Amino acid sequence: MGTYIPHTEDEVASMLAFLGLDSVDDLFAVVPEALRLQRGLELDAGVGEPDVLAHMEALAGSNRARADRLVCFAGGGAYDHEIPSVTRALAGRSEFVTSYTPYQPEVAQGVLQAVFEYQTMVARLAGLPVANASLYDGGSAAVEAVNLGVAASGRGSVWLSAGIHPHWRQMLATASRGTGHRIRTVPLADGVTAWPEDDPSGDDPPGVVVVGYPNYLGCIEDLAEARALCDRTGALLVVGVDPVAAGLLKSAGEWGADVVVGEGQAFGTTLGFGGPYLGLFACAEAHVRRLPGRLVGETVDVEGRPAYVTTLRAREQDIRREKATSNVCTNQTLMAVTAAIQLGWLGTSGLAELARRCAQATHYLRRSLLALDRVEPYAGAPVVREFAVRLPLPATVVVERMADAGFLAGIPLDEAFDDGQDGLLITVTERRTRDEIDAYVTALAKAVA
Amino acid sequence: MAGPVNGPGAGAPGGQATSAPLLGRESEPTLFELSHPGRSGWSFRTTGVPEMSVEELIPDGHRRTDPVALAEVSERDLVAHFTRLSHRQFSVDLGAYPLGSCTMKYNPKMCDTVAGLPGLAGVHPAAPASLSQGWLALLVELEEALCEITGMAAATLQPAAGAAGELTGLLLMRAWHEAQGRPRTKVIIPDSAHGTNPASVTLGGYQVVTVPSDERGCVDMAALATVLDDDVAGIMLTNPNTLGLFEEDIAAIAAAVHEVGGLLYYDGANLNAILGVVRPGDMGFDIVHMNLHKTFATPHGGGGPGAGPVAVSERLVPFLPGPRAVRVASDDQAPVYAWATPEHSIGRMHTWHGNALVLARALAYILANGGDGLRHIAETAVLNANWIRQRLTGTYDVPFDRPCMHEVVLSVRTIKQAHGVRALDVAKRLLEEGFHSPTVYFPLIVDEALMIEPTETESPQTLEALAEALERIAYEAATEPEGTMAQYPHHTPVRRVDEARAARTLIPTFDARR
Numbered sequence A: 001m002g003t004y005i006p007h008t009e010d011e012v013a014s015m016l017a018f019l020g021l022d023s024v025d026d027l028f029a030v031v032p033e034a035l036r037l038q039r040g041l042e043l044d045a046g047v048g049e050p051d052v053l054a055h056m057e058a059l060a061g062s063n064r065a066r067a068d069r070l071v072c073f074a075g076g077g078a079y080d081h082e083i084p085s086v087t088r089a090l091a092g093r094s095e096f097v098t099s100y101t102p103y104q105p106e107v108a109q110g111v112l113q114a115v116f117e118y119q120t121m122v123a124r125l126a127g128l129p130v131a132n133a134s135l136y137d138g139g140s141a142a143v144e145a146v147n148l149g150v151a152a153s154g155r156g157s158v159w160l161s162a163g164i165h166p167h168w169r170q171m172l173a174t175a176s177r178g179t180g181h182r183i184r185t186v187p188l189a190d191g192v193t194a195w196p197e198d199d200p201s202g203d204d205p206p207g208v209v210v211v212g213y214p215n216y217l218g219c220i221e222d223l224a225e226a227r228a229l230c231d232r233t234g235a236l237l238v239v240g241v242d243p244v245a246a247g248l249l250k251s252a253g254e255w256g257a258d259v260v261v262g263e264g265q266a267f268g269t270t271l272g273f274g275g276p277y278l279g280l281f282a283c284a285e286a287h288v289r290r291l292p293g294r295l296v297g298e299t300v301d302v303e304g305r306p307a308y309v310t311t312l313r314a315r316e317q318d319i320r321r322e323k324a325t326s327n328v329c330t331n332q333t334l335m336a337v338t339a340a341i342q343l344g345w346l347g348t349s350g351l352a353e354l355a356r357r358c359a360q361a362t363h364y365l366r367r368s369l370l371a372l373d374r375v376e377p378y379a380g381a382p383v384v385r386e387f388a389v390r391l392p393l394p395a396t397v398v399v400e401r402m403a404d405a406g407f408l409a410g411i412p413l414d415e416a417f418d419d420g421q422d423g424l425l426i427t428v429t430e431r432r433t434r435d436e437i438d439a440y441v442t443a444l445a446k447a448v449a
Numbered sequence B: 001m002a003g004p005v006n007g008p009g010a011g012a013p014g015g016q017a018t019s020a021p022l023l024g025r026e027s028e029p030t031l032f033e034l035s036h037p038g039r040s041g042w043s044f045r046t047t048g049v050p051e052m053s054v055e056e057l058i059p060d061g062h063r064r065t066d067p068v069a070l071a072e073v074s075e076r077d078l079v080a081h082f083t084r085l086s087h088r089q090f091s092v093d094l095g096a097y098p099l100g101s102c103t104m105k106y107n108p109k110m111c112d113t114v115a116g117l118p119g120l121a122g123v124h125p126a127a128p129a130s131l132s133q134g135w136l137a138l139l140v141e142l143e144e145a146l147c148e149i150t151g152m153a154a155a156t157l158q159p160a161a162g163a164a165g166e167l168t169g170l171l172l173m174r175a176w177h178e179a180q181g182r183p184r185t186k187v188i189i190p191d192s193a194h195g196t197n198p199a200s201v202t203l204g205g206y207q208v209v210t211v212p213s214d215e216r217g218c219v220d221m222a223a224l225a226t227v228l229d230d231d232v233a234g235i236m237l238t239n240p241n242t243l244g245l246f247e248e249d250i251a252a253i254a255a256a257v258h259e260v261g262g263l264l265y266y267d268g269a270n271l272n273a274i275l276g277v278v279r280p281g282d283m284g285f286d287i288v289h290m291n292l293h294k295t296f297a298t299p300h301g302g303g304g305p306g307a308g309p310v311a312v313s314e315r316l317v318p319f320l321p322g323p324r325a326v327r328v329a330s331d332d333q334a335p336v337y338a339w340a341t342p343e344h345s346i347g348r349m350h351t352w353h354g355n356a357l358v359l360a361r362a363l364a365y366i367l368a369n370g371g372d373g374l375r376h377i378a379e380t381a382v383l384n385a386n387w388i389r390q391r392l393t394g395t396y397d398v399p400f401d402r403p404c405m406h407e408v409v410l411s412v413r414t415i416k417q418a419h420g421v422r423a424l425d426v427a428k429r430l431l432e433e434g435f436h437s438p439t440v441y442f443p444l445i446v447d448e449a450l451m452i453e454p455t456e457t458e459s460p461q462t463l464e465a466l467a468e469a470l471e472r473i474a475y476e477a478a479t480e481p482e483g484t485m486a487q488y489p490h491h492t493p494v495r496r497v498d499e500a501r502a503a504r505t506l507i508p509t510f511d512a513r514r
Helices: A011-017 A024-028 A049-063 A085-089 A109-126 A139-152 A166-179 A221-232 A285-290 A317-323 A333-371 A395-404 A434-446 B075-086 B108-115 B131-151 B160-179 B194-204 B221-229 B250-259 B314-319 B356-392 B413-419 B421-432 B458-478 B497-504
Strands: A157-161 A181-185 A208-213 A238-242 A259-263 A279-283 A296-300 A306-310 A386-390 A424-428 B154-156 B186-190 B207-212 B232-237 B265-266 B287-290 B310-312 B324-328 B336-340 B408-411 B449-450
Touching: A011 A024, A011 B356, A011 B458, A024 B356, A049 B108, A049 B131, A049 B356, A085 A386, A085 B075, A109 A279, A109 A296, A109 A306, A109 A333, A109 B075, A139 A157, A139 A166, A139 A208, A139 A238, A139 A279, A139 A285, A139 B160, A139 B310, A166 A181, A166 B160, A166 B194, A208 A221, A208 B207, A221 A238, A279 A285, A296 B497, A317 B194, A333 A424, A333 A434, A333 B075, A395 A424, A395 A434, B108 B232, B108 B336, B108 B356, B131 B154, B131 B287, B131 B310, B131 B324, B131 B336, B131 B356, B131 B408, B160 B232, B160 B265, B160 B287, B160 B310, B160 B314, B186 B194, B186 B221, B194 B207, B207 B221, B221 B250, B250 B265, B310 B314, B356 B458, B413 B458, B421 B449, B421 B458
Parallel strands: A157 A181, A157 A208, A208 A238, A238 A259, B186 B207, B186 B232, B232 B265, B265 B287
Antiparallel strands: A259 A279, A296 A306, A386 A424, B154 B310, B287 B310, B324 B336, B408 B449
């Protein structure tokens, strides 16, 4: 009998008798004989928990790049931040973990209220009035933002800053195969987007403009310039934010963003080899009826008590079907609840302090590295908590050498950045000590020697 | 009124929860109302990094003047708040959750341990393959298992949920047809399909063509024949379908669609019913998405995360998203793993490699159950659903009176006509009994639908208790004064919620309160 199935053989026999059947095979009489799998599945026989865990631990053991073995200086949207015991304990509560989409609000107020609080926090971070209940990850949030922007502007021309995450750009290109959006990539100059100065409204003006703040290279973009471009052309401005850096920077909403997206992994979610993460999504009031995914709103119950419920449901796929604004159903609610808990733990002063600590450690490392002979800045624009350097040999080689010295050195800049293989993207979180940073500098000096 | 009493549950207490563990009556303030200026709970590592001020770090003009206003609470208050919220939330761990189409089975705790292993949870997604061999091996092992289960050639693990898998499949369909010369324009879906299907079709750049169901609840073959032509890119089917019924004509459907050059897409929402019994690949499907959070017991997280891998037949492998983890030949005996992007890849569907820790949980679940165990899951899920169907026949309408697979769709139509009690009222009344309600009003082609999916992990005693509760509710519907049933629930954390008001006066954040 299977591991998690309660039925005894007697019970199965009794249930079959109730149904007038002789065997469990009879349950599948409707399945044409010719289609049925005549053999068993060619998978190993099931084993008990200790054996499963031993197997999974063996797999885990052959990952060298685990943050408890290699000191992590890699970022690019995935950060080794502190996750306190309190976040682990609360986010691990099985009421949050083992429930589903709150279709019955009377017994789902826990998740609904937590998501309402999350939406409030994301909206405040973004400087916009509305945030949704989460999307899959930063990249999927960017895809949804572009879809919203094209629908709102009525124009399928999408201008992407070359400074947004290269994987987001790849996802946007993939999505455009179905939507037919026309994507133009606007190059960087010295780390920030070089928006065209001429009036581009003549030939295929953009319906959406997407830029990072800060961008993938960690550089602070001039959002006033991006906003002016949008004003000239009637495009919507989508800003991809680093939500930790947002603790120090003027909000994207204040700069005039119509939609703000971001990767929310930094708020309490483990590195986890890239998932599950958290797609942040906020927008201006004008676009709320095109908002993708779920939205929680506050209301009252029949006794007039505060209550929460998923709302503006008429936007969603299960009601609007082929006319829906998005196909999203299952999202990343648990990561949203986790972010609400983590942001509750950080609070007003903690988020600002977290951002400041990341930035100061980043600046300390950047200054130390640039003092090395063979390390050059990749770009001159100011950075917040991430930066790129140019190395005298391929960054992939340096990463391998640095692993032998005990570090995950960063992320090599790949072909997405036009000028070659020698760029390395580096981040320093609040978890890195001065000793770790100093040791990193020593190791890198050796690695590039 | 009550059905025949059956042996399994006799003498044993039912496994239902009561609504008592859910705290009601007093509402919980928001975290922002619990906030007090100057209070905090955070702490960071002592690092020794030289101090720099915000003014030194951020250029003028970009610096935030005021910090982001969040709540200011102590750790103790934070714990109390979220613990109280958790007490206002029903979950699988609390009791039966027969929410049709969602496969709310028990989520083994073992998988929580797996997802927390530092060697998995602590790995940065941009780590090169040489430093993350364990993860790549895990992804390959899972892909191979999923391909064996579905009868397909290869899979992408990138899609983060079922809907993302659907879009991936439609983009694969488009890429395939483009490679044959033209993308075609239409995708066929049955009228019983999940709403994500038509929404995904639109995002894939196709037009939806709906085919009706026949009196058996299956695709109407005559209607299908009238819409099939060489402009059809493919058909999306759920089998068993959303009525919980197996499409017996699937081989004929596959032949007809393939005849006009179309592809068959399998929506794996209901894969739990057929594990080890029949495989989508053997039914003729070309593209299959799976919902690992349903079939393979990864927890639903209050609405996510899920994972929606997509497996394909041999001819579609070159179009799969990339990069994919692959096993490469090595000189010695130990396998080596690398990333590879298929030759005609449609590109990337996830920022990184998919919901990796969800994938790890699914692999652990598959290893624990093994091949035979997976078949046993399907058998028991189907047994439970048929027992409920048989037991409640006569109490509720059974619109399609034939054996079901893993779920059964009942209707409250007769009760509504006689007593004015709706499916919604039955659902709300059931909450009071300590069960989550079934899915209601879906599929759309059944009036007053109650879609019940018990899953294989609910015991006969729990089924007995659920059936008795539903019988009691039907009895009350017939005997209680008019309007009584519309008043439930009474003892849940909140009572019926004013959804119209939520939409009319939108309050999506604490700051929008007036």
